[in-house]
Amino acid sequence: MAGGHIQITDLSKVFGDVPAVNHIDLEMVSGEFFSMLGPSGCGKTTTLRMIAGFEDPDSGQILLDGVDIRRTPPHKRPVNTVFQAYMIFPHLNVYENVAFGLRRQRVGKDELRRRVGAALELVQLGELAKRKPQQLSGGQQQRVALARALILEPAVLLLDEPLGALDAKLRHQLQDELKTLQETVGITFVYVTHDQEEALTMSDRIAVMSHGSVEQIGTPREVYDEPATEFVADFLGVSNLLSAGAVSGGAGECLLQVGEFTLTARGGDTAARGQVKCVVRPERVNLKPADAPGPNRLPGTVERLVYLGSAIRAIVRLATGQTLQSLIPSDGRPVAFEQGSAVQVELPADALRVLTGGGRAVTPHAEDVLSDQLEGAADA
Amino acid sequence: MSSRLRHVCWGKVGLVTIVVLYILWSLAPVAIAFLFSFNAGYSRSTWQGFSLQWWTGSKSVFNLPIYTDAIRHSMLLAVLSVAITVPLGVSLSIFLSRWRGITARPASFLATVPLVVPELVLALALFFLVTKVNLPIVTLGTSGQVVGQVTFILPLVIVITIGRLSSIPTGYEEAAQDLGASPPQSFRLVLVPLLQPAILASAIVAFAVSIDDFVITQYMSSTSSTQSVPMLIYTATRGGATPALNAMATIMAVTTILIAAIGFVLYRLLARREQIADAPAPALAVTPEGAR
Numbered sequence: 001m002a003g004g005h006i007q008i009t010d011l012s013k014v015f016g017d018v019p020a021v022n023h024i025d026l027e028m029v030s031g032e033f034f035s036m037l038g039p040s041g042c043g044k045t046t047t048l049r050m051i052a053g054f055e056d057p058d059s060g061q062i063l064l065d066g067v068d069i070r071r072t073p074p075h076k077r078p079v080n081t082v083f084q085a086y087m088i089f090p091h092l093n094v095y096e097n098v099a100f101g102l103r104r105q106r107v108g109k110d111e112l113r114r115r116v117g118a119a120l121e122l123v124q125l126g127e128l129a130k131r132k133p134q135q136l137s138g139g140q141q142q143r144v145a146l147a148r149a150l151i152l153e154p155a156v157l158l159l160d161e162p163l164g165a166l167d168a169k170l171r172h173q174l175q176d177e178l179k180t181l182q183e184t185v186g187i188t189f190v191y192v193t194h195d196q197e198e199a200l201t202m203s204d205r206i207a208v209m210s211h212g213s214v215e216q217i218g219t220p221r222e223v224y225d226e227p228a229t230e231f232v233a234d235f236l237g238v239s240n241l242l243s244a245g246a247v248s249g250g251a252g253e254c255l256l257q258v259g260e261f262t263l264t265a266r267g268g269d270t271a272a273r274g275q276v277k278c279v280v281r282p283e284r285v286n287l288k289p290a291d292a293p294g295p296n297r298l299p300g301t302v303e304r305l306v307y308l309g310s311a312i313r314a315i316v317r318l319a320t321g322q323t324l325q326s327l328i329p330s331d332g333r334p335v336a337f338e339q340g341s342a343v344q345v346e347l348p349a350d351a352l353r354v355l356t357g358g359g360r361a362v363t364p365h366a367e368d369v370l371s372d373q374l375e376g377a378a379d380a
Numbered sequence: 381m382s383s384r385l386r387h388v389c390w391g392k393v394g395l396v397t398i399v400v401l402y403i404l405w406s407l408a409p410v411a412i413a414f415l416f417s418f419n420a421g422y423s424r425s426t427w428q429g430f431s432l433q434w435w436t437g438s439k440s441v442f443n444l445p446i447y448t449d450a451i452r453h454s455m456l457l458a459v460l461s462v463a464i465t466v467p468l469g470v471s472l473s474i475f476l477s478r479w480r481g482i483t484a485r486p487a488s489f490l491a492t493v494p495l496v497v498p499e500l501v502l503a504l505a506l507f508f509l510v511t512k513v514n515l516p517i518v519t520l521g522t523s524g525q526v527v528g529q530v531t532f533i534l535p536l537v538i539v540i541t542i543g544r545l546s547s548i549p550t551g552y553e554e555a556a557q558d559l560g561a562s563p564p565q566s567f568r569l570v571l572v573p574l575l576q577p578a579i580l581a582s583a584i585v586a587f588a589v590s591i592d593d594f595v596i597t598q599y600m601s602s603t604s605s606t607q608s609v610p611m612l613i614y615t616a617t618r619g620g621a622t623p624a625l626n627a628m629a630t631i632m633a634v635t636t637i638l639i640a641a642i643g644f645v646l647y648r649l650l651a652r653r654e655q656i657a658d659a660p661a662p663a664l665a666v667t668p669e670g671a672r
Contacts, residue, residue, distance in 0.1 A: 054554055075557045075566075087555035091573040100569075101559035148559065 003065045004155040004188035005030040011060035013046050020046040022212035033182050035191040035199040038209035044192045048158050052081050080149035081158040086141045088133040095129040101152040119151040139170045156188045175201050196236045208232045233279040242278045259320040263296050268353035277355045284351035285326035290342035297344040302337050417626035434624040441627040450612040461529045461590040462583050469537025477545040495535040503599040524600035529590050537582040544578035577650045584643035588636050
C-alpha cells in the first residue's frame with residue numbers, strides 16, 4: 001500500500017503558557033521508519049498525539065497524503081497508535097482486543113476471524129487468543145497492542161515509546177522484530193522514543209527534538225556521526241565537547257587553538273572562526289603513551305577507568321582542565337594505562353567536528369538535508 | 381523475646397480487642413432485636429419463652445397489612461431510587477471527571493453539597509418546595525419520597541464513581557477512539573465495563589441508604605400508604621408494638637446485609653478480573669440501622 005506520507009508545517013501547541021511544540025516542520029515519507037528522539041518534554045509525544053488527533057494544534061497543518069486531517073476526529077483518521085502503556089482493554093481477551101477495530105467497521109464474520117487470526121500470527125500470538133491481558137507478559141502485551149493497531153491496515157502507525165516498559169534484553173529482541181515487521185508490512189512508522197540506541201538501530205531517519213523544536217533531521221549515521229548541534233551530540237551518546245578557538249585553515253580544514261596546542265579539524269563547520277565547540281566521539285579518541293607527542297595530540301592524565309563489558313571508558317583530564325572520554329575496546333589485552341597515568345590524547349582530524357554558533361543553532365548542513373528531502377518528495 | 385517485640389505484640393492485641401469490641405457493640409442490638417422476635421409474650425424487653433408466633437400465624441409479621449405494606453413500600457422506594465440514582469450519578473461523574481472546562485471544579489463541588497448539608501435541612505427545604513410550589517409530577521407521597529431520596533443519594537454515587545474513574549486512565553478511551561470507536565461507542569464499550577465495580581458498589585450503597593432513610597422519607601410522605609419501614613418502626617415503638625415489629629426489623633436487616641454481602645463478593649470478582657492500576661475498593665460501609 002502506497003501512501004502514508006505525512007507533511008507537518010509550522011505546527012505549534014501550547015499547554016497553559018508552556019510551548020510544547022514550537023513551530024516545527026516535519027516530513028515522513030511513505031513507508032519509512034521515522035523516529036522522533038528527545039528527552040521528556042521535548043514535544044515528541046505531543047506531536048504524535050496531534051497526528052493521532054488527541055491534541056488539537058494551536059497552529060499549523062498536518063497533511064496525510066495531501067489531505068488536511070486537522071478537523072478529522074481521531075476515530076476517523078487512517079492512523080493507529082501503539083500507546084506507551086499499551087492500553088490493552090482489561091475486560092476483553094486477546095482475540096477481542098485485536099478484533100475491536102474490525103468490529104467497529106462491521107466486517108463480516110468470516111473476514112473478521114481470518115484477519116484477527118492473521119494479525120495474531122503476524123505478532124506470534126496465535127495460541128494466546130483466549131488469554132486475558134492480565135495473564136500476559138509485558139512483551140506479549142506489546143504485541144497485542146501492535147496487532148490491534150496493524151489489523152486496521154493504517155496508512156501510518158504511531159508508536160509512543162512502545163518498548164519503554166520492558167527490560168533491556170526483551171527490548172533488544174523487540175527492536176529487531178519491530179524493524180522486521182515494519183519492513184514486512186511496509187507502512188510508515190512514526191516512532192517516539194527517548195532512547196538513542198532504539199532510534200539509531202531501527203530508524204530510516206531520526207528527528208532529534210529539544211524544547212519543542214527540531215534540532216536535526218537525518219539518517220542514524222548522519223545524526224550520530226555529524227551532529228549539527230551541541231544538543232544532538234550530547235543526546236546521541238557521550239558528549240565529548242572541547243572548547244577551542246578557531247583561528248584559520250585551508251579548504252575543508254580548520255585550525256583550532258586549545259591552550260598552547262594546535263589541532264586540525266576536518267569535520268563540521270570548518271569555516272567557523274572565533275570561540276567554537278568541537279565534538280569527538282569517544283570511540284575515535286585514542287590514548288597514546290605520554291612520551292609520544294605528535295600532531296593532533298594533547299597531554300592529559302587518566303582520571304578514571306570504567307569497565308563497561310565490551311569496552312573500557314577512560315576519562316582523561318586535559319592539561320587545560322577540560323575532560324574527554326575515550327572508549328578502548330576490550331579485546332582481552334590488558335589496558336596499557338592505569339588511573340593517574342599521564343597520556344597523550346590523540347584526536348584524529350577527521351573525527352573532530354566543529355559545531356556552529358557555540359553549538360546551538362542548526363547548521364546550514366542540516367537545512368540542506370531537510371530541503372533536499374523536501375525537494376525529493378516534491379519530485380516524487 | 382525482646383522488649384520491643386513484646387511491645388509490638390501488645391499493640392496488636394489492643395487493636396484486635398478494639399475491633400472485636402466494636403463488632404460486638406454494633407451487632408449486639410441487632411442480635412437482641414432478632415432474639416425478641418421469638419418471644420412467647422407480647423413484651424419487647426422481657427423474655428417470656430420461645431415462640432414462632434410473630435413469624436407465622438395470625439399475629440405474625442406476614443399477616444398484618446400495616447407491616448407488609450411498609451415492607452413493600454420500602455422495597456419500591458429502594459428499587460426506584462437505585463434505578464434513578466445509579467445511571468444519573470454515573471453519567472454525571474463521567475461528565476465531571478472527563479470534562480476539562482473552567483466550571484468543572486465548582487460543578488464537582490456543588491454536586492456533592494447534599495452530602496454535607498444536614499439531612500433534616502434538606503428534607504425541610506424539599507418539603508417547602510413541594511408544598512409551596514406547584515411542581516408537575518412531584519407531590520408529597522411516593523414521587524416526592526423518590527425525588528427526595530435521589531437528591532440525598534446521588535452525591536454518594538458520584539463520590540464512589542469519581543473515585544473509580546480517577547483510577548481509569550483516559551488512555552483506554554483514547555485507544556478505543558484510535559481503533560475507530562466514536563465517543564459514544566468508546567463510552568459504552570470501554571468505560572462502562574471498566575466502571576462495573578463502581579456501578580455495583582453505587583447500587584448497593586443507594587439501596588442500603590434508601591431502605592434506611594427516615595428523615596426525608598418521613599417529610600415527603602402523604603398518607604399511610606406511603607409509610608416506609610423506618611417510619612413504621614419509629615411510630616410503632618411509641619404505641620404498643622408487638623415483637624412482630626422485631627421480626628420486621630430483622631427481615632429488613634437481613635435483606636440489607638445479604639445484598640451488601642452479595643454485592644461485595646461480586647465487586648471483588650469484578651475488581652479481580654480487571655486489576656486496573658490498584659484501584660482502591662470503595663468502602664462498603666453498610667450498617668443495618670434498619671433494625672434499630
